[in-house]
Amino acid sequence: MPKDGGIGASTKRREDVRFLTGNGRYTDDINLRGQAHAYFLRSQVAHGKINGIDTAAAEAMDGVIRVFTAKDFEGVGGMPCGWQITDKHGQPMQEPKHPILAEGKVRHVGDPVAVVIAETLEQARDAAEAIELDIEDLPAVVDMKAALAEGAPKVHDDLTSNLCYDWGFVEENKAAVEDAFAKAAHVTTLELVNQRLVANPMEPRVAVGDYDPWNDNSTLYTTSQNPHVIRLLMGAFVLGIPEHKLRVVAPDVGGGFGTKIFHYAEEAFCTFAARQLKRPVKWTSSRSEAFISDAHGRDHVTKIQLALDDANNFTAIRTETYANMGAYLSTFAPSVPTWLHGTLMAGNYRTPLIYVNVKAVFTNTVPVDAYRGAGRPEATFQLERVIDKAARELGVDPVELRRQNFIKADQFPYATPVAVEYDTGNYDATMDKMLEISDYAGFAARAEESKKRGKLRGFGIAHYIEACGIAPSNLVGQLGARAGLYESATVRVNATGSISIYTGSHSHGQGHETTFAQVVAEMIGIDAGQVEINHGDTANTPMGMGTYGSRSLAVGGSALVKATNKVINKAKKIAAHLLEASEADIELADGKFTVAGTDKSVDWAGVTLAAYVPHNYPLESMEPGLEETAFYDPSNFTYPSGAYGCEVEVDPETGEVEILAFTAADDFGNVVNPMIVEGQVHGGIAQGIGQALLERCVYDEDGQLVSGSYMDYAMPRADDLPNYTVDHSCVTPCTHNPLGVKGCGEAGAIGSPPAVINAVIDALQRGGHSHVTHIDMPASPSRVWAAMNAQ
Structure with missing residues (x-):
């Protein structure tokens, strides 16, 4: 049977205590001093040419601070795509610009055209209704096969067609496959549709941008599955903010199902607007807005x-x-x-x-x-x-x-x-x-x-x-990924033996705060209650790729095992010194270091205290403290x-x-x-x-x-x-x-x-x-x- 709180135990999720008692801290719970509110005016037509946007009436309304349109983002990068596909002819995919606010044309119902910033959400919403849009309707393409027909309206005028890529895999198999079908005793054919879905996580998306002019630091609070990736994409490719000047925080997140992996325009907008206005800017999606703005x-x-x-x-x-x-x-x-x-x-x-x-x-x-x-x-x-x-x-x-x-x-x-x-x-x-x-x-x-x-x-x-x-990163890089796919963990052992874990993975329903603690507790032989899991804040967690694709335990947990093993190895050296024994003879079990074959031992807390109060410590061979970081890139x-x-x-x-x-x-x-x-x-x-x-x-x-x-x-x-x-x-x-x-x-x-x-x-x-x-x-x-x- 598994130990209490260790690997294999059906331990109740510790995070559920705060969720079930209404004490979770979600992004919409964050309200900053001086906060303004953003309301996105979105296109009501699927395809149209923007001939004009008149914001004068909206700007004059009570509480309105500023109205943003695409012209305010000249020189700002578009939303980046994190994966490039090369087609079966060896050509890169067609990759159109994805602006923060629609430029020249709107391309789907829900495409953001303008944003009103006001003192209250109600004032912002009312002002948005006063914006006059002159959008010339264009024919829309919805059916994929029709979109590829000759003469079909183009979604992006600067592309050669509506075909992003034509991918063949494995291309060298194609002739042999054709031959196998020609020789087959039986062929079954099926045409099917895997229909479009809306993810509908319990918590809609939210973004809160903040800016500190005294040190030129920006902070984004967001409903994200991977805050480090958002910081990298938004900082380097969209807004040009150095990473050490940009903090991204994803607090408790109420479900994602993939739809909160991606970097969205609303995140970049709120961060940008906060810098422009020098005050916090908050946007909270409505459920109907989510249907036309969250990725399907x-x-x-x-x-x-x-x-x-x-x-x-x-x-x-x-x-x-x-x-x-x-x-x-x-x-x-x-x-x-x-x-x-x-x-x-x-x-x-x-x-x-x-x-x-x-x-x-x-x-x-x-x-x-x-x-x-x-x-x-x-x-x-x-x-x-x-x-x-x-x-x-x-x-x-x-x-x-x-x-x-x-x-x-x-x-x-x-x-x-x-x-x-x-x-x-x-x-x-x-x-x-x-x-x-x-x-x-x-x-x-x-x-x-x-x-x-x-x-x-x-x-x-x-x-x-x-x-x-x-994984691994070197392979996915060859396949077009524009990011690594490793994971990270820092294990910080405190002087009294409790442990603070900082992980690059992010939990939005998976139970990391419970399972990650179980892994560390099992490895050391201590109670899982002594292990705290921290995640979601780029200011205190090592660079990680976040949570999606069922990677948390296999990749994030493996990084945690590596970092914990580093801690254990150093702790064994300290224990060997305290017990006047060879490090090779030190065994760790049930939270106690023992000299093999003897009853000489020192408990976990005794070793961790020695690491931070080094009165009896091998200073000549190692530095004080007990903290390690590891990165794990799967094979x-x-x-x-x-x-x-x-x-x-x-x-x-x-x-x-x-x-x-x-x-x-x-x-x-x-x-x-x-x-x-x-x-x-x-x-x-x-x-x-x-x-x-x-x-x-x-x-x-x-x-x-x-x-x-x-x-x-x-x-x-x-x-x-x-x-x-x-x-x-x-x-x-x-x-x-x-x-x-x-x-x-x-x-x-x-x-x-x-x-x-x-x-x-x-x-x-x-x-x-x-x-x-x-x-x-x-x-x-x-x-x-x-x-x-x-x-």
């Missing part, structure tokens, strides 16, 4: 083909995807449909040949970027849907078709044809576990019981693999995997889908806190079910966002979700990080959408609707009913 997710249209030989072995996969970038390139947008998607197209299978083509397209819509899973849900959905369709066409069991083509446990490490190497896994074990705990064997009887009640029952299966902790991704089973009932009269049971059997490697892992999986499954059955971001042909509020955008509620059965007992530890962990935060959102849709199709097929082979997400009642009743 997904939005892929794909054709996937699977080739099989006469023994039903997978021989090749080829895909063609149109990926929507929206009107501008968000911070990491180009990497999502390419390196975070194409490299996962092997899935859990031994497919020898794969070719992926992605056309990234500019449209008059909100920019699209990483959303929980970021590329891996898109890859998994394609694979698991086309495999299910192939099984039906071949008349074979979808479980056995997967098993036959799985990478087997004795084949690891396994190099895929899409340039990644999986270090460990056991896909048969997770499939077995899912089938066992879902009572797959008893499904037929349950289906009969549903039939008696006039319902159609289906069971859907999906197996996923994802890549977490994107590879980590590869969590799992088998998901979903059981549904479909009402043939209405098309309504009810999820009766959902089972997740995951391999996350070693688990630090099982309770937190279970919570992460629950949340991910909820988002995946939301995509599968409810959520869809819809634009009309003029670029107006039809689903711009919760009246029109349906997110899952408690009564839409079943009780989950979650298991993570199938463990194959990661081989290349010191904790053996893999990542768990996005798995649920990756594996659940295909499991749900496969279950719906299975129910319809079993109910006699053999013509229904696919339904695009969300599988709403109207879509399911229409599919059943199609002629």
Whole structure:
């Protein structure tokens, strides 16, 4: 059994005490003396030429301090893109400028045109209504294929077309893939949509800019998943503020799901305006504003083909995807449909040949970027849907078709044809576990019981693999990343033995303050309550890349292990001196340093006190103090995997889908806190079910966002979700990080959408609707009913 508070213990999240008692400190809780308020006037048309902006009436209104437009940002950089993609012809992507405020044209509904700064938010909002905009409507492009047609209106006039890049991967496989399809005994083809989503974290985005004219220091308080990255991008590439003069603070953050990774114009604006006005400037997004200003997710249209030989072995996969970038390139947008998607197209299978083509397209819509899973849900959905369709066409069991083509446990490490190497896994074990705990064997009887009640029952299966902790820096640099992807930690041991940790990772729901403390407590053998975790403030944490892509424990935790080991090594030297023994003979266990084979010992606090009160200390060989910093750059991704089973009932009269049971059997490697892992999986499954059955971001042909509020955008509620059965007992530890962990935060959102849709199709097929082979997400009642009743 794990020690109390150590690795493996289901310790309650310590941060929840302040959250549940209303004592969290979020960015909107920060109100500075002399603070002014910003209100963004945003375009109400998707595409238009700005002929004029008359701000005179607004500037004369009560409380108005200043009105900003694009002319106030002459000489200021645009919002940077953090990843460059090179296309299949060796050419760099088209990369348009992304101004803080619209210059010359507006390019999507919500594009900011002007900002009013006033004493109160109400005054700023009222003044914004007095601004007169002369915007000449231009034809908008929303459909990606139409955007690439000859003569289509261009989103950016200075680009050659609306094509950002045409990416082929692996290009040298293309001819062999074509040959494999020509020789295939069977080819399954599926066209599908991975619809656009709005992330909807509980806390909307907020930015508070502050400026101290006495020392020329700027501070930005912001709802960010990676404050150091925001400081680097905003300071170096947008506003030209030296990093030592710029502090970025991300306090408690109420969820992100990827949408708070990116550097947004509002952050740069508030920082800039505070410097201009020499007083704090605050902006808080409304929920309706978030729908048209936060980066959206997904939005892929794909054709996937699977080739099989006469023994039903997978021989090749080829895909063609149109990926929507929206009107501008968000911070990491180009990497999502390419390196975070194409490299996962092997899935859990031994497919020898794969070719992926992605056309990234500019449209008059909100920019699209990483959303929980970021590329891996898109890859998994394609694979698991086309495999299910192939099984039906071949008349074979979808479980056995997967098993036959799985990478087997004795084949690891396994190099895929899409340039990644999986270090460990056991896909048969997770499939077995899912089938066992879902009572797959008893499904037929349950289906009969549903039939008696006039319902159609289906069971859907999906197996996923994802890549977490994107790395290493030297590789991603070759792939176009404009930042390193390491992580950092400082371990500061206090004189009395308590420990202050400063991490470059950032927590916005993951439980770092609990799990990171568990890791350090386990290594030293002290109570986790003696360990404090600090994060989110660039003024006191080492340079880090933040939290996304399930990298916190695998990368940030590994940096923490490195720094703690440095501390332990120095502490052993001090202990050896105090005990008059050889350092090689010193052992640390349960918070006590002991000379091996003796009862001579000194406790942790005794050593730490000696480090800071060096009356008996090896001063000639080391300096006082006990504090170490480490940076960790992974040698590879980590590869969590799992088998998901979903059981549904479909009402043939209405098309309504009810999820009766959902089972997740995951391999996350070693688990630090099982309770937190279970919570992460629950949340991910909820988002995946939301995509599968409810959520869809819809634009009309003029670029107006039809689903711009919760009246029109349906997110899952408690009564839409079943009780989950979650298991993570199938463990194959990661081989290349010191904790053996893999990542768990996005798995649920990756594996659940295909499991749900496969279950719906299975129910319809079993109910006699053999013509229904696919339904695009969300599988709403109207879509399911229409599919059943199609002629």
